[in-house]
Amino acid sequence: MKTTTRPGEAPEGYDPSRFPPFAVTVDVVILTMTEGSLHVLLVRRGEAPFQGMWAIPGGFKRPPETLDEAAIRELTEETGVDSASLLTQFGAYGDPGRDPRMNVVTVGYLAVLRDVGAIVAGSDASDAALVPVADVLKGTIELAFDHLRIVLDAVERVRVELEVSGIASAFVGATFTLAELRAVYEAVWGVQLDAANFRRSVVADEGWVIPTGRRARPGSAGGRPPELFRAGRAWRHGGPIRRVDRSQSKGLTR
Amino acid sequence: MKTTTRPGEAPEGYDPSRFPPFAVTVDVVILTMTEGSLHVLLVRRGEAPFQGMWAIPGGFKRPPETLDEAAIRELTEETGVDSASLLTQFGAYGDPGRDPRMNVVTVGYLAVLRDVGAIVAGSDASDAALVPVADVLKGTIELAFDHLRIVLDAVERVRVELEVSGIASAFVGATFTLAELRAVYEAVWGVQLDAANFRRSVVADEGWVIPTGRRARPGSAGGRPPELFRAGRAWRHGGPIRRVDRSQSKGLTR
DNA sequence: GCAGGTTAGTGTCCTGTCGACCAGAACTCT
DNA sequence: AGAGTTCTGGTCGACAGGACACTAACCTGC
Structure with missing residues (x-):
């Protein structure tokens, strides 16, 4: 066994009062x-x-x-x-x-x-x-x-x-659509997520996103107006969306 | 917008040559x-x-x-x-x-x-x-x-x-039984894991543990001699054993 | 050596989760 | 009005994971 080095005590050859x-x-x-x-x-x-x-x-x-x-x-x-x-x-x-x-x-x-x-x-x-x-x-x-x-x-x-963690909500505004939230996951992980399944997973985790009752206006391309949510509490362990290796990363190559 | 602070350049009131x-x-x-x-x-x-x-x-x-x-x-x-x-x-x-x-x-x-x-x-x-x-x-x-x-x-x-990660194998020896490996998970997470399901999950992930063909000697209480494994590669993302909140932690209370 | 206890490993069932995909709803644009 | 687009809900199948019974192989004590 070598010499025991204690915190605040420098190893041999080093003067504690003259720390680097x-x-x-x-x-x-x-x-x-x-x-x-x-x-x-x-x-x-x-x-x-x-x-x-x-x-x-x-x-x-x-x-x-x-x-x-x-x-x-x-x-x-x-x-x-x-x-x-x-x-x-x-x-x-x-x-x-x-x-x-x-x-x-x-x-x-x-x-x-x-x-x-x-x-x-x-x-x-x-x-x-x-x-x-x-x-x-x-x-x-x-x-x-x-x-x-x-x-x-x-x-x-x-x-x-x-x-x-609930860090995804930090990327979006105070109120947001699930498409915006999904875009965060897709951009950061470089994957494609199914919109329907994403919605189910997110809203199933009660309290994570809270519906405001209001709807956003559709984009210029039209489409059904999406619900607006606001962020609830973050989870303790494990979020609703799991990261899987779909090995077809688009962009963000490592 | 406030002043832009660059690396290596101290904020106002601080002399770069006299860094703390x-x-x-x-x-x-x-x-x-x-x-x-x-x-x-x-x-x-x-x-x-x-x-x-x-x-x-x-x-x-x-x-x-x-x-x-x-x-x-x-x-x-x-x-x-x-x-x-x-x-x-x-x-x-x-x-x-x-x-x-x-x-x-x-x-x-x-x-x-x-x-x-x-x-x-x-x-x-x-x-x-x-x-x-x-x-x-x-x-x-x-x-x-x-x-x-x-x-x-x-x-x-x-x-x-x-x-x-494959950090669990660092706790055990060069060769080990699955009971030893399982004990690591149980002690660190404070949970009880089913031995049968644990074995299936670990062995299913090919290359993670490699059977040596040899068997260990049973303890003094007897029992069937367990197989000896050695560590294979570690995984990239997600190990075979998932941590779930069984909310019946024994010891290691936080 | 045999019975009972102990640990290791296998088989089976069941349930919940997740992805794929389809269909309807609600909007915009032409 | 019709086509295109986006959102939302429904269904189905694959699969992973937990519970648990059962077999295998060892020990100790008598």
């Missing part, structure tokens, strides 16, 4: 549904390193705040929304040299928002933009640092969350 | 099955703060290593095993004041090991011990820092992993 200093940052992957597909909010770097490249927004954690609070602050500074509930921590990244300037460990957060297109458009469009996730995964758009890896992990996380 | 320094540590929650229930490896703190209290092993991340490498190093220093594959990062913790001495952000890793009782017994028994997870969750055993929260998250993670 790190910068801790929080990076937020902001996902949203726009134009029927999954998009991520990216900002363009204004300075070296990786000047001019796309990156996900983030910043330093401050000593008096928790990691969650830091993520909320970054999200607020970036989009103006303050929706703490849909922020999910999904990973920490600390490879040496991931930032060429210094030792940086970053904690990745996932934020799912209803279409933030308007918000982004309000800022300097050359600085921030919604980019199709598919383009990032395909490598069409290169990201700074190890942000590709971070976005990849965030997307995988949202795919899992979609199955086990 | 943090210590970054890695804490490893080592879980194993002993005496039919889930146990966690704890070490007793030899110095302040929290002197004499139980804690999970961990230590500083060194600049030239990745977080994963740091976790592997800590695990090796603690148990002597070097099984990188079953190390899973599950969370980062950075609440202010979680360490009264300085700003510390720690990254939690989950390690699942086959019974490490012998290894622990080989070290100073008063310094390290396997403790039933149930005792920790019940609060019978108090932990230093925010380690209770970390252990809680690790246990929840292993519960999920059990369903979607």
Whole structure:
């Protein structure tokens, strides 16, 4: 048996009072549904390193705040929304040299928002933009640092969350049709879902979606006006829609 | 729209060259099955703060290593095993004041090991011990820092992993009986599984467990000698055993 | 060695879930 | 009015999963 290392006590050769200093940052992957597909909010770097490249927004954690609070602050500074509930921590990244300037460990957060297109458009469009996730995964758009890896992990996380939590409702508005909700699953998982079966599964799970009694107006193509729902409680374990490998993914190839 | 914060660029009032320094540590929650229930490896703190209290092993991340490498190093220093594959990062913790001495952000890793009782017994028994997870969750055993929260998250993670990955085989030996494997599910989820149905489900998923053709010796109580299996590949999505809420959890209450 | 106890493994039935597909309802557009 | 489109409900069949009886193969004690 080797030496027992206790927390707060450094291993041999390391002086506890001279711990290696790190910068801790929080990076937020902001996902949203726009134009029927999954998009991520990216900002363009204004300075070296990786000047001019796309990156996900983030910043330093401050000593008096928790990691969650830091993520909320970054999200607020970036989009103006303050929706703490849909922020999910999904990973920490600390490879040496991931930032060429210094030792940086970053904690990745996932934020799912209803279409933030308007918000982004309000800022300097050359600085921030919604980019199709598919383009990032395909490598069409290169990201700074190890942000590709971070976005990849965030997307995988949202795919899992979609199955086990009520995160799908975060993509849509306060009231929504089941077609909108179904589009979220289809876009994130890259599958086709039967509308009839989807409806049955979703409404069967009592309290998950609540009918408002009102109906939305049909699109320009016509069609029966769909019911409007609002989000109920989220589930504890396992959502109504299960993810199955239909092995005919359309887009969003990994 | 607020100011856009870019990575590597600090928000207003913060000088990028004088980023707030943090210590970054890695804490490893080592879980194993002993005496039919889930146990966690704890070490007793030899110095302040929290002197004499139980804690999970961990230590500083060194600049030239990745977080994963740091976790592997800590695990090796603690148990002597070097099984990188079953190390899973599950969370980062950075609440202010979680360490009264300085700003510390720690990254939690989950390690699942086959019974490490012998290894622990080989070290100073008063310094390290396997403790039933149930005792920790019940609060019978108090932990230093925010380690209770970390252990809680690790246990929840292993519960999920059990369903979607092949982590169950990490709890058992190179060859194992299906009763042993079933005991893992029963202990971690706190449920009772039908032996017959369990066997069918596990064997049906081809390649997940591979029969060796040999049989184990029955226990002292007798019984038909069980078949011995070895672990095959892990699944990609969804294991053969599904977690259902039978709402009759025995032990391991949350 | 035989009876009774114990554990492992097989067979069978039954029920609930989920996907595929059809049909009707309710709208828009021409 | 008729065609096209979308929503919603109905039906059927496949299949997975739970309950449970039953057989197989070992142990201990007498």
